Amino acid sequence: MPVALYPGTFDPITYGHIDIAKRASKMFNKVYAVVADNPNKNPLFTVEERLDMARAALEGIKKIEVIRYNGLIVNCLDEYEATSIIRGLRALSDFEYEFQMAFTNRNMNKAAETVFLMPNEKYTYLNSTMVKEIAKLQGDIGKFVPEFVKEKVEAKIRKLRRKKLV
Amino acid sequence: MPVALYPGTFDPITYGHIDIAKRASKMFNKVYAVVADNPNKNPLFTVEERLDMARAALEGIKKIEVIRYNGLIVNCLDEYEATSIIRGLRALSDFEYEFQMAFTNRNMNKAAETVFLMPNEKYTYLNSTMVKEIAKLQGDIGKFVPEFVKEKVEAKIRKLRRKKLV
Amino acid sequence: MPVALYPGTFDPITYGHIDIAKRASKMFNKVYAVVADNPNKNPLFTVEERLDMARAALEGIKKIEVIRYNGLIVNCLDEYEATSIIRGLRALSDFEYEFQMAFTNRNMNKAAETVFLMPNEKYTYLNSTMVKEIAKLQGDIGKFVPEFVKEKVEAKIRKLRRKKLV
Amino acid sequence: MPVALYPGTFDPITYGHIDIAKRASKMFNKVYAVVADNPNKNPLFTVEERLDMARAALEGIKKIEVIRYNGLIVNCLDEYEATSIIRGLRALSDFEYEFQMAFTNRNMNKAAETVFLMPNEKYTYLNSTMVKEIAKLQGDIGKFVPEFVKEKVEAKIRKLRRKKLV
Amino acid sequence: MPVALYPGTFDPITYGHIDIAKRASKMFNKVYAVVADNPNKNPLFTVEERLDMARAALEGIKKIEVIRYNGLIVNCLDEYEATSIIRGLRALSDFEYEFQMAFTNRNMNKAAETVFLMPNEKYTYLNSTMVKEIAKLQGDIGKFVPEFVKEKVEAKIRKLRRKKLV
Amino acid sequence: MPVALYPGTFDPITYGHIDIAKRASKMFNKVYAVVADNPNKNPLFTVEERLDMARAALEGIKKIEVIRYNGLIVNCLDEYEATSIIRGLRALSDFEYEFQMAFTNRNMNKAAETVFLMPNEKYTYLNSTMVKEIAKLQGDIGKFVPEFVKEKVEAKIRKLRRKKLV
Numbered sequence: 001m002p003v004a005l006y007p008g009t010f011d012p013i014t015y016g017h018i019d020i021a022k023r024a025s026k027m028f029n030k031v032y033a034v035v036a037d038n039p040n041k042n043p044l045f046t047v048e049e050r051l052d053m054a055r056a057a058l059e060g061i062k063k064i065e066v067i068r069y070n071g072l073i074v075n076c077l078d079e080y081e082a083t084s085i086i087r088g089l090r091a092l093s094d095f096e097y098e099f100q101m102a103f104t105n106r107n108m109n110k111a112a113e114t115v116f117l118m119p120n121e122k123y124t125y126l127n128s129t130m131v132k133e134i135a136k137l138q139g140d141i142g143k144f145v146p147e148f149v150k151e152k153v154e155a156k157i158r159k160l161r162r163k164k165l166v
Numbered sequence: 167m168p169v170a171l172y173p174g175t176f177d178p179i180t181y182g183h184i185d186i187a188k189r190a191s192k193m194f195n196k197v198y199a200v201v202a203d204n205p206n207k208n209p210l211f212t213v214e215e216r217l218d219m220a221r222a223a224l225e226g227i228k229k230i231e232v233i234r235y236n237g238l239i240v241n242c243l244d245e246y247e248a249t250s251i252i253r254g255l256r257a258l259s260d261f262e263y264e265f266q267m268a269f270t271n272r273n274m275n276k277a278a279e280t281v282f283l284m285p286n287e288k289y290t291y292l293n294s295t296m297v298k299e300i301a302k303l304q305g306d307i308g309k310f311v312p313e314f315v316k317e318k319v320e321a322k323i324r325k326l327r328r329k330k331l332v
Numbered sequence: 333m334p335v336a337l338y339p340g341t342f343d344p345i346t347y348g349h350i351d352i353a354k355r356a357s358k359m360f361n362k363v364y365a366v367v368a369d370n371p372n373k374n375p376l377f378t379v380e381e382r383l384d385m386a387r388a389a390l391e392g393i394k395k396i397e398v399i400r401y402n403g404l405i406v407n408c409l410d411e412y413e414a415t416s417i418i419r420g421l422r423a424l425s426d427f428e429y430e431f432q433m434a435f436t437n438r439n440m441n442k443a444a445e446t447v448f449l450m451p452n453e454k455y456t457y458l459n460s461t462m463v464k465e466i467a468k469l470q471g472d473i474g475k476f477v478p479e480f481v482k483e484k485v486e487a488k489i490r491k492l493r494r495k496k497l498v
Numbered sequence: 499m500p501v502a503l504y505p506g507t508f509d510p511i512t513y514g515h516i517d518i519a520k521r522a523s524k525m526f527n528k529v530y531a532v533v534a535d536n537p538n539k540n541p542l543f544t545v546e547e548r549l550d551m552a553r554a555a556l557e558g559i560k561k562i563e564v565i566r567y568n569g570l571i572v573n574c575l576d577e578y579e580a581t582s583i584i585r586g587l588r589a590l591s592d593f594e595y596e597f598q599m600a601f602t603n604r605n606m607n608k609a610a611e612t613v614f615l616m617p618n619e620k621y622t623y624l625n626s627t628m629v630k631e632i633a634k635l636q637g638d639i640g641k642f643v644p645e646f647v648k649e650k651v652e653a654k655i656r657k658l659r660r661k662k663l664v
Numbered sequence: 665m666p667v668a669l670y671p672g673t674f675d676p677i678t679y680g681h682i683d684i685a686k687r688a689s690k691m692f693n694k695v696y697a698v699v700a701d702n703p704n705k706n707p708l709f710t711v712e713e714r715l716d717m718a719r720a721a722l723e724g725i726k727k728i729e730v731i732r733y734n735g736l737i738v739n740c741l742d743e744y745e746a747t748s749i750i751r752g753l754r755a756l757s758d759f760e761y762e763f764q765m766a767f768t769n770r771n772m773n774k775a776a777e778t779v780f781l782m783p784n785e786k787y788t789y790l791n792s793t794m795v796k797e798i799a800k801l802q803g804d805i806g807k808f809v810p811e812f813v814k815e816k817v818e819a820k821i822r823k824l825r826r827k828k829l830v
Numbered sequence: 831m832p833v834a835l836y837p838g839t840f841d842p843i844t845y846g847h848i849d850i851a852k853r854a855s856k857m858f859n860k861v862y863a864v865v866a867d868n869p870n871k872n873p874l875f876t877v878e879e880r881l882d883m884a885r886a887a888l889e890g891i892k893k894i895e896v897i898r899y900n901g902l903i904v905n906c907l908d909e910y911e912a913t914s915i916i917r918g919l920r921a922l923s924d925f926e927y928e929f930q931m932a933f934t935n936r937n938m939n940k941a942a943e944t945v946f947l948m949p950n951e952k953y954t955y956l957n958s959t960m961v962k963e964i965a966k967l968q969g970d971i972g973k974f975v976p977e978f979v980k981e982k983v984e985a986k987i988r989k990l991r992r993k994k995l996v
Contacts, residue, residue, distance in 0.1 A: 002193050023279055027168050072803040100789040102284055107807060113189055116282035118268055121453060125598040139570040143605060238471040266457040273475055291930040305902040309937055334525050355611055359500050404969040432955040434616055439973060445521055448614035450600055619951060623764040637736040641771060666857050687943055691832050766948055777853055780946035782932055
């Protein structure tokens with residue numbers, strides 16, 4: 001009964017993440033979407049906000065649960081009795097970084113098997129960073145994230161703008 | 167109960183293929199190693215020889231069965247009630263070709279989900295073509311394929327050499 | 333009044349080629365789709381067949397004309413008083429080859445400017461070789477080429493099959 | 499009568515940018531070099547300084563005008579009645595990022611056509627970041643930027659050095 | 665009697681660096697491991713700490729000497745009468761950046777010859793940044809760096825943690 | 831006293847090969863340019879012709895000797911008491927193949943150290959295959975190969991043309 005983790009910063013969750021999560025849920029008995037609680041990356045949203053958005057976005061997809069984790073993903077594997085790490089494979093730059101991560105994880109935990117899935121081709125070039133950049137330039141991000149995520153991104157950016165932080 | 171196909175030419179099967187097959191067998195209820203019966207590729211071995219070697223090499227790995235298929239892998243998915251296609255992801259050139267194949271397969275069969283697994287890093291740069299080239303130059307391929315495959319490759323090449331075909 | 337060449341083997345023309353040709357036609361006063369008459373590449377179709385299919389597929393797109401050329405594209409530039417070479421940029425492997433071609437062309441003709449255009453993302457991984465492989469395995473290529481091209485590809489392959497050539 | 503935008507940070511403009519701008523000017527009726535007014539990227543020069551240098555460097559090239567823009571490039575397209583976005587294609591890492599940008603722009607504005615041009619091969623590996631790094635290490639950047647840009651870069655870095663900021 | 669420089673930030677030195685340094689020492693009469701004194705990169709360790717770790721790690725390898733340098737590597741070449749720059753070539757992203765650096769160095773100093781060596785394949789995906797990230801998440805970095813480096817990294821991170829800086 | 835091999839098909843030798851050979855000769859005490867006697871690759875020139883052209887092209891470069899070898903390069907290393915294999919690193923596709931070769935060689939002979947050198951940037955995209963293709967299309971290859979090589983390539987192609995082989 002294989003269990004998988006789908007780790008990420010989800011800052012914020014996009015249609016690309018949702019697409020991968022759905023595909024993973026069809027292959028595994030249980031998939032944990034693991035929201036990384038890593039303060040180093042300097043995310044736009046707090047971990048609680050990112051958890052809330054991920055939960056709302058993945059609600060209704062069977063066998064998926066959203067969790068928060070602070071630490072190495074290989075330790076998270078042990079804790080949740082998971083054996084696989086799900087990663088979306090989008091584009092070339094991804095590929096190298098993902099390979100590096102996957103070999104490092106396997107190095108630290110022999111049983112850590114990274115499983116790469118491809119998103120729908122319309123999400124091949126989508127990522128959270130670009131979504132935030134477009135929103136900062138007041139572009140419409142409605143094609144990239146669900147409506148309630150769009151609202152939260154826009155509200156957050158308005159707030160930062162008032163504080164002269166963007 | 168997900169079922170997966172692991173298609174390839176397996177001309178001949180290498181330790182890299184065996185490594186991926188083992189990894190896949192831990193994730194799926196059933197994995198069919200699908201030996202492609204494609205005369206276009208001009209393989210060194212006949213499809214029967216490739217089947218025999220693959221069967222011998224994968225014997226003893228639970229839940230794996232070696233089959234022969236002549237046609238599109240997406241049709242094979244339907245026939246064997248499989249939903250996933252396993253591919254080993256080795257190096258950059260792979261990546262592009264594999265993406266192209268995976269999108270094409272999904273285009274022809276919406277349910278076709280390609281799952282990329284990474285071999286052990288010592289097999290990252292191993293492939294059947296290089297194995298055959300080394301054997302033709304009378305190098306030792308014992309690190310790349312099982313002993314009985316090595317013998318068959320060497321015998322085949324001796325035979326071709328006598329006929330002045332290599 | 334810039335004039336551009338869009339060279340290729342077009343063996344056969346696909347929706348990806350048509351997409352690029354349309355985009356080019358909006359930018360240039362005249363675009364010549366140049367069907368290469370190179371017997372080395374061992375195409376499935378004769379140059380006349382490839383010309384016919386390209387003409388039928390590009391008919392009705394303003395400012396595009398299909399021509400046949402035997403020789404270096406940089407000489408063709410001079411002959412047709414063109415200054416730009418159009419190339420569709422699809423995927424990584426393309427990129428390297430295209431760069432090589434483009435620098436070589438510029439090296440031989442200083443005025444040769446290669447212009448890269450991106451096809452619609454649904455054609456990012458489409459190419460003629462894959463179309464032919466799918467057809468040989470009796471898959472449906474209707475999503476990749478126009479109906480009359482599909483018929484010609486299938487007829488050609490049936491013919492080769494009767495002669496035991498595929 | 500196609501009009502094109504050539505957007506960038508131009509921090510500072512290099513011979514690579516100038517080379518691409520010249521090539522574009524031969525293909526389009528009008529090319530706007532668009533200096534991005536994006537405070538997020540933390541440029542070395544103010545937008546006014548970057549505009550001044552770009553204007554001085556591109557002066558005398560027919561049909562080119564330097565403008566400043568704050569917002570999404572797809573909105574700038576509408577405002578200037580342009581249909582094409584010019585991008586220099588230098589190296590692999592570029593390629594991926596540029597593809598992502600180009601698909602995102604097309605996603606937001608269907609008419610947004612990105613046109614990739616190759617710089618002279620001697621500028622293939624040149625970019626503004628490396629120019630600034632070399633200048634910080636007191637290397638000679640005279641081969642990479644025009645004389646008056648070199649002076650401004652060196653003056654700016656001397657100023658930052660006095661403030662202990664580099 | 666060729667002399668080579670092996671420049672890097674060495675923040676901290678890893679088994680990958682040590683592997684490359686050993687390989688270089690077999691090819692050159694003298695190899696200087698050049699610890700870059702560049703405050704811009706915001707290293708975890710001071711230049712003195714990085715020098716100390718590099719010296720301890722490379723002690724006992726013949727013909728290697730660890731030096732500190734502040735400036736362009738091409739000037740360092742002149743100063744130490746070296747002609748070659750050693751670089752480890754690990755993965756794709758490396759490749760592009762390294763090419764850019766190597767051409768830039770050659771541009772500034774015609775005699776600057778960059779020599780790329782491959783580390784043992786088990787270090788193909790290892791770099792200092794990943795080592796530090798793992799240590800911050802309290803993972804064991806004992807497989808990636810010598811014991812005394814591991815202790816220093818862990819001590820440094822404990823110190824930063826007490827100051828709430830990681 | 832390190833000795834290096836510079837293996838290749840040299841079908842025919844180009845300015846790119848000559849450039850790399852010169853660079854290698856400055857680093858090693860002796861460099862053997864190894865012309866591979868591999869009938870599988872179906873070269874345009876016989877091994878004797880390729881040897882003759884390589885010898886003429888590399889004549890006068892100190893410490894370089896042209897040899898012929900039939901077999902694995904790792905065996906050639908032993909025979910000539912060499913420890914390094916020189917490879918020119920040109921472009922991305924090269925990189926992957928070269929890595930694969932280098933790891934395979936090291937796998938078969940632990941002491942086999944592959945040393946990658948970069949050609950002059952004007953040769954970055956040059957290779958023998960493109961030279962032959964241009965010559966077949968009656969383009970001028972004088973920028974890519976020495977005059978006497980150009981004459982031999984043109985004579986060879988005229989001969990093949992008379993026999994209707996190109």
